[in-house]
Amino acid sequence: MQSSLQHIVTDKEIAFGRPRIAGTRITVKDVVIKHLRNGMELELIAGDFDLSLADVYAAMTYYYDHKTEIDQGIDDDARFVAEFRKQYEATDNRKYVA
Numbered sequence: 001m002q003s004s005l006q007h008i009v010t011d012k013e014i015a016f017g018r019p020r021i022a023g024t025r026i027t028v029k030d031v032v033i034k035h036l037r038n039g040m041e042l043e044l045i046a047g048d049f050d051l052s053l054a055d056v057y058a059a060m061t062y063y064y065d066h067k068t069e070i071d072q073g074i075d076d077d078a079r080f081v082a083e084f085r086k087q088y089e090a091t092d093n094r095k096y097v098a
Contacts, residue, residue, distance in 0.1 A: 007058030018073065019062055021055045028066075029074055031059040037074075 009022045020027045026049050034040040034048070046056045063070050 007055050008062045019066070019070075021049075021051060021059055024049070024051070024055075026051065026059075028059045028062050029070060029077075031056055032063050032070060033074065035060065 007022055008019050008028060010017055010019050014020065015025055015027050018027045018029060021031075030049075031045055034045050035042060040048070042056045042060065043053065045051070046053045049056075
């Protein structure tokens with residue numbers, strides 16, 4: 001039996017060193033966003049990412065153990081994307097149809 005720590009690994013060469021599910025490039029953040037921000041059930045996340053349910057629960061366990069750090073990373077990423085879009089839209093004169 002694996003502990004949650006064996007399911008979650010970090011490597012500065014993969015996924016920018018963010019905690020991820022061992023043997024994948026799927027980060028804890030990816031699972032958290034799908035579950036807590038998008039409302040996706042953990043079982044569906046496991047199927048969507050082709051992970052074991054234990055992997056997904058380990059990611060959520062890791063999240064709750066490191067909540068402040070993970071939330072800060074999510075917020076930092078959102079600010080980066082918003083700033084990038086703002087800068088891009090200011091220099092892009094093309095019109096887009098949704």
